[in-house]
Amino acid sequence: GPNFWRIIQEDPVRSVTNVTLIFKQPVLAGDPYSCVEGLVIKHQASGGAVWSNETTLTQFHSFQWRKEAHTVTVMSRNTLGISTRNSNMTLLHQPKRRCVRLFSGVANASCVHLSWSLLSDRPVPQSFVIEWIDLNKDPEQDVSLTERLQWVRVHSASRDLSLCRRFYGSEEFTLYPVFADGEGEPVRYTATRSDPAAYILLLIIAFLSVVLFVTLVMSQNQMRKLVWKDVPNPKKCS
Secondary structure (H helix, E strand, O other): OOOEEEEEEEEOOOOEEEEEEEEOOOOOOOOOOOOOOEEEEEEEEOOOOEEEEEEEOOOEEEEEEOOOOEEEEEEEEEOOEEOOOOEEEEEOOOOOOOOEEEEEEEEOOOEEEEEEEEOOOOOOOOEEEEEEEEOOOOOOOOOOHHHHOEEEEEEOOOOEEEEEOOOOEEEEEEEEEEEOOEEOOOEEEEEEEOOHHHHHHHHHHHHHHHHHHHHHHHHHHHHHHHHHHHOOOHHHOO
16 A cells, blocks of 8 residues: 555534545656555444445545544545555554654754664664744745645664755754654654855945955055155245
8 A cells, every 4th residue: 555644633612623635746646657556444333333445546534533432544546456466554642652752853944864772671663754844934825734734754774864955044853753553752843944145145245345354455545645745844844
């Protein structure tokens, strides 16, 4: 089945939680190299209820989640049946276990390097998910959270990740430890980078300021020479 993640949005008015599943790089229908025709999304609640939804190849799928523990399994399907190697996700409202000791990052002109360490007395997660979102909101663009949020799954043995791409302003990175029975406590890091054009503009302004200062000093010296040239030397006067 496909690799997938989720976006969780609370709805306090109706006392439900809206969950949107995000499928990583879905295979497009009609691709001659793909035999996947759609997805089967299996739900299992803590009370024992089990149900499934079938959908075409898509990038998102939403459903409502209430208070009970909820396990989601996403499977690929075609004319031969459904996939046998699938990923599960368990959603829990209870407090999440803490296992990350430190999560930090370093940003330069082209990359953000993230690193983390774990508490020594905690179990190691099955994997990590790092998601990031641009904090610079453009009021003229109505972009949904599903379009702004990006994510990547990282192997459980990894302790760092480099994301190389262009971004300016601030982005928030969140590290989620993922266990077989649910998610661990997430940790966050905010990276801020300025637009290189701003640095270039500051350099130009600084250079012009220096040139102007030197020009003024030279002009003053030249004026002094001209003025004192016309004034007679009192020592040579009789």
